[in-house]
Amino acid sequence: MIRIDSLIFHYPYGEFRLEIPEFTVAHGEKVAVIGPSGSGKTTLLNLIAGIMTPFRGIVRVQKRQVSELGDRERRNFRITTVGFVFQDFELLDYLDVLDNILHPYRITGALKLDKSVKRRAALLAEEMGIGDKLKRMADDLSHGEKQRAAICRALLPQPELILADEATGNLDPDNKNRIMDLLFRSIEAHEATLLAVTHDHELLNRFDRVIDFQDFGC
Amino acid sequence: MLDSFFIAWKYIGYNKAKTATLVACITLISFLPVALQLLLNESERQLMSRAVSTPLVVGAKGSALDLVMNTIYFGDQVPELITMAASARVGDTELALPIPLYVRFRARGNPVVGTTLDYFHFRGLKIQKGRQLALLGDCVLGATVAEALDLNPGGSLVSSPETLFDLAGVYPLKMKVVGVLEKSHTSDDLAVFVDIKTTWVIQGLGHGHKDVTRLKDPTLVLKRSKSNVAATAKLYHFTEITQSNMNDFHFHGNLEGYPITAVIALPYDEKSGTILRGRYLSEKETEQIIRPADVIEGLLQNIFRIKNVLDAVISVVVLATVMAIILVFALSIRLRQREIKTIFKLGCSRLTIVRLVAAEILTIVMASGVLCAGMVFLVNLFANDLVRMLFIR
Amino acid sequence: MKRSLFCCLSRGFFLFWVLIALFHPPSVASGKEAASGGKLNIYTVNYPLKYFAERIAGDHATVVFPAPADVDPAYWMPDAGTIADYQGADLILLNGANYAKWVKKVSLPRSRMVDTSAKFRSQYITAHEVTTHSHGPDGAHAHESLAFTTWLDFDFAARQAKAIAKALGRKKPKLRETFQMNYEALHKDLMALDGEIKAVVSKNSTLPLLASHPVYDYLSRRYGLNLRSVHWEPDEIPGTGQWIELQSILKHHPARWMIWEAEPFQESVKRLESMGVNSLVFNPCGNVPDNGDFLMVMRKNVDNLRLAF
Numbered sequence A: 001m002i003r004i005d006s007l008i009f010h011y012p013y014g015e016f017r018l019e020i021p022e023f024t025v026a027h028g029e030k031v032a033v034i035g036p037s038g039s040g041k042t043t044l045l046n047l048i049a050g051i052m053t054p055f056r057g058i059v060r061v062q063k064r065q066v067s068e069l070g071d072r073e074r075r076n077f078r079i080t081t082v083g084f085v086f087q088d089f090e091l092l093d094y095l096d097v098l099d100n101i102l103h104p105y106r107i108t109g110a111l112k113l114d115k116s117v118k119r120r121a122a123l124l125a126e127e128m129g130i131g132d133k134l135k136r137m138a139d140d141l142s143h144g145e146k147q148r149a150a151i152c153r154a155l156l157p158q159p160e161l162i163l164a165d166e167a168t169g170n171l172d173p174d175n176k177n178r179i180m181d182l183l184f185r186s187i188e189a190h191e192a193t194l195l196a197v198t199h200d201h202e203l204l205n206r207f208d209r210v211i212d213f214q215d216f217g218c
Numbered sequence B: 001m002l003d004s005f006f007i008a009w010k011y012i013g014y015n016k017a018k019t020a021t022l023v024a025c026i027t028l029i030s031f032l033p034v035a036l037q038l039l040l041n042e043s044e045r046q047l048m049s050r051a052v053s054t055p056l057v058v059g060a061k062g063s064a065l066d067l068v069m070n071t072i073y074f075g076d077q078v079p080e081l082i083t084m085a086a087s088a089r090v091g092d093t094e095l096a097l098p099i100p101l102y103v104r105f106r107a108r109g110n111p112v113v114g115t116t117l118d119y120f121h122f123r124g125l126k127i128q129k130g131r132q133l134a135l136l137g138d139c140v141l142g143a144t145v146a147e148a149l150d151l152n153p154g155g156s157l158v159s160s161p162e163t164l165f166d167l168a169g170v171y172p173l174k175m176k177v178v179g180v181l182e183k184s185h186t187s188d189d190l191a192v193f194v195d196i197k198t199t200w201v202i203q204g205l206g207h208g209h210k211d212v213t214r215l216k217d218p219t220l221v222l223k224r225s226k227s228n229v230a231a232t233a234k235l236y237h238f239t240e241i242t243q244s245n246m247n248d249f250h251f252h253g254n255l256e257g258y259p260i261t262a263v264i265a266l267p268y269d270e271k272s273g274t275i276l277r278g279r280y281l282s283e284k285e286t287e288q289i290i291r292p293a294d295v296i297e298g299l300l301q302n303i304f305r306i307k308n309v310l311d312a313v314i315s316v317v318v319l320a321t322v323m324a325i326i327l328v329f330a331l332s333i334r335l336r337q338r339e340i341k342t343i344f345k346l347g348c349s350r351l352t353i354v355r356l357v358a359a360e361i362l363t364i365v366m367a368s369g370v371l372c373a374g375m376v377f378l379v380n381l382f383a384n385d386l387v388r389m390l391f392i393r
Numbered sequence C: 001m002k003r004s005l006f007c008c009l010s011r012g013f014f015l016f017w018v019l020i021a022l023f024h025p026p027s028v029a030s031g032k033e034a035a036s037g038g039k040l041n042i043y044t045v046n047y048p049l050k051y052f053a054e055r056i057a058g059d060h061a062t063v064v065f066p067a068p069a070d071v072d073p074a075y076w077m078p079d080a081g082t083i084a085d086y087q088g089a090d091l092i093l094l095n096g097a098n099y100a101k102w103v104k105k106v107s108l109p110r111s112r113m114v115d116t117s118a119k120f121r122s123q124y125i126t127a128h129e130v131t132t133h134s135h136g137p138d139g140a141h142a143h144e145s146l147a148f149t150t151w152l153d154f155d156f157a158a159r160q161a162k163a164i165a166k167a168l169g170r171k172k173p174k175l176r177e178t179f180q181m182n183y184e185a186l187h188k189d190l191m192a193l194d195g196e197i198k199a200v201v202s203k204n205s206t207l208p209l210l211a212s213h214p215v216y217d218y219l220s221r222r223y224g225l226n227l228r229s230v231h232w233e234p235d236e237i238p239g240t241g242q243w244i245e246l247q248s249i250l251k252h253h254p255a256r257w258m259i260w261e262a263e264p265f266q267e268s269v270k271r272l273e274s275m276g277v278n279s280l281v282f283n284p285c286g287n288v289p290d291n292g293d294f295l296m297v298m299r300k301n302v303d304n305l306r307l308a309f
Helices: A042-051 A070-081 A098-104 A113-128 A144-156 A174-188 A201-206 B003-013 B017-050 B064-073 B084-093 B118-125 B143-149 B196-203 B270-278 B292-335 B336-346 B350-392 C002-022 C028-037 C047-060 C082-088 C101-105 C118-123 C153-170 C172-202 C216-222 C241-254 C266-274 C294-308
Strands: A003-012 A016-025 A030-034 A055-059 A082-085 A161-165 A193-197 A209-212 B056-060 B096-107 B110-115 B127-130 B138-141 B157-159 B172-181 B192-195 B204-208 B223-224 B228-229 B247-250 B263-269 B285-288 C039-046 C061-064 C092-094 C113-115 C132-135 C208-211 C224-229 C255-261 C276-280
Touching: A003 A042, A003 C255, A016 A042, A030 A201, A042 A193, A070 A082, A082 A113, A082 A144, A082 B196, A098 A113, A098 A144, A098 B003, A098 B336, A113 A144, A113 A174, A113 B228, A144 A174, A161 A174, A174 A193, A174 A201, B003 B017, B003 B350, B003 C039, B017 B064, B017 B292, B017 B350, B056 B064, B064 B096, B064 B263, B064 B285, B064 B292, B084 B263, B084 B270, B096 B196, B096 B270, B096 C061, B096 C266, B110 B118, B110 B196, B138 B143, B143 B172, B143 C132, B172 B192, B192 B196, B192 C113, B247 C101, B263 B270, B263 C208, B285 B292, B285 C002, B292 B350, B336 B350, C039 C047, C047 C153, C047 C172, C047 C294, C092 C153, C113 C153, C118 C153, C153 C208, C153 C216, C153 C224, C172 C216, C172 C294, C216 C241, C255 C294, C266 C276, C276 C294
Parallel strands: A030 A193, A030 A209, A082 A161, A161 A193, B110 B192, B138 B172, B228 C132, C039 C061, C039 C092, C092 C113, C208 C224, C208 C255, C255 C276
Antiparallel strands: A003 A016, A003 A055, B056 B263, B056 B285, B096 B110, B096 B263, B127 B172, B138 B192, B157 B172, B204 B247, B223 B228
């Protein structure tokens, strides 16, 4: 699914430098990435998603060389292939839950919003246990409900790859487990691949593989 | 693009206070200069049309502006008085038709305009309800006065005393409302019309009382001779002219010496008008003849000079407001940086982000535009009445 | 078929609008022109002016004097409806000299009012027999002291007729010559009357005469009558005080004839005859006469006056 070779990344200004000689994730694999803060875990996710491009090296996702794609192609790739789940949920306060879930369809022409999409969104929300909250405003939800909505938003375009950046970072222990259960169940149901950055060691045993950034010497 | 408007609409609806403030600011800075221009245009139109339709005015020498404002717009400032002899003088020249006016008194805040029936024909005023003036003490109301005072033919209206404490001065006359005029959208709508002789009754120059020559009460008679009986101030004067006491009303002295404020002169042709004006050129003249259009044009020149200053002030205010609005939008975008980063991460292009912001700005501007258009429409609709209320009276 | 129907319809439509344009009903303005091309509507305040206007205008005017026959027009008060009729007239002929008291109490369009005696207003006569009133020690007197039967001076009558002719000529410039011609005929009649009275009075210009009412000021002045007035009414028997007053007058003014406005009571006539005073009628003719017209009444008046001389 993901293959990174001889990647070197650094910002134009500053001392941060990320070097990954080799990195692979198989299709359908659930991989956790751990490491100290500032080690480049989020940067890795951004490089894989095509948000950033490496100084040197290749980033390949599903045989597409993301690092070589143009700006527009990387955006299209991102919206159709990658689903993001953020630590701070990143829902829009001024939209209700349904509109938040449908949001990716409204910000790009690559996805077509129609009735079938809305039906799928409702079903997804049902699966996540927030089917009765679709008309509530996002900031009326609890943290757990917000993260479920965010997961629905990530899964709705049926991406092949889910990138979760500290998805349970702002949740209490009960919600953490519940969210992870839902996330894993959905990923399995949609036959997607999961690459999750996490600080929570209690969740590591759920993953197929754990990669420590310190192994890359970052 | 529709999706961008959808998202913009949701954002605007969520931030009601901010949206309302922005819409209000943009509406006001758009509306104010337009409304001011509309009102000034309407003022100019009203002032000029009324002035142009009044060919010549004869009055006492002095402020031409006061004379015109009182004669044409029934303004509060009463010019120096002239007499009916001035009207007879115009008539005797056989160059113009004289229409005397006596605009001095008020009735419940509205100007009482004493004149002759020729005035109504001159201004094209038609009776909507009731009948035209016929008897002493009758009054015909302008449309707006009738509405405001809720008066109809058959009602009555009392003239206001000039001063509260002057017992020997003008005291109230109860006038009978006999007619209401059609709306003319001029100062005539705001006036109470009476025969000029009725204004003299209001002033006390004409009055009604019991036959003095047949009085029995000695305290009512000051001096009695073979040809004349002088009555004392104790003699009661009627405050209302009715069918039963109409014959008791009379005037003392020569009517040609009775006061008026102005004479509208309607020349029979242009040449007559020019000749008539020439008759008032002497330096020894105590009367002046003016063309209202010339006076009003001078007034408008001054108004437009003031308007230029106002325009400059408004421009500065508008500029400051626009800068503030731009700052608000800039700050708003800054506040939404996180949202922008998120949707960028999700796959949104920079152009789409620009479209989202533009949609928000456009929606606010359009809402302001609609509001502004509505307010301008209302101002336009009521410009006529607004101008008369704000500027002319 | 469809095409021919369309052509017919379009031609008919066109023809319809042509007909409308040709036979468009007259506009208000042209309607008004038609009205003004018709008879003038003239209102007067007394009968003499009505007579003069009818003589001068002829068929070109409808002259109305609406006062009832049994009232003195000088003291008549028209109702609101009649006032409205006056307001709607093309011309309102006034006598002047404060004749019609009601004129000062109503609203009339000045542009259509004609004061027929305006040209000789400096020659009005002040009526001394009327008691006026004033307010306060220095107040102006109520202006009721003008004699107003100006038409009894037939020169004045002619001048009033001239004012009417001029006013008519201003209203209908195309008929000026007609009006002038008619006026001249009337003028001739009035001057004939004027000459006749002069001739009658010249026989004895100092002859003392009595008038039952002070309405003959202008007659008296014009023709030099030696006239003293009392305040009697033909339809009232004079009271004792009035007889005493008469006797007192007769002491210094030995008149043998009393001039009445109308036929007096026989009782008054007989008592006067017992005092050596005969009666004759000189009808001022302020209102419409029972018989005849103004000229006929004046001719009869002159005949009656002849009796005294």
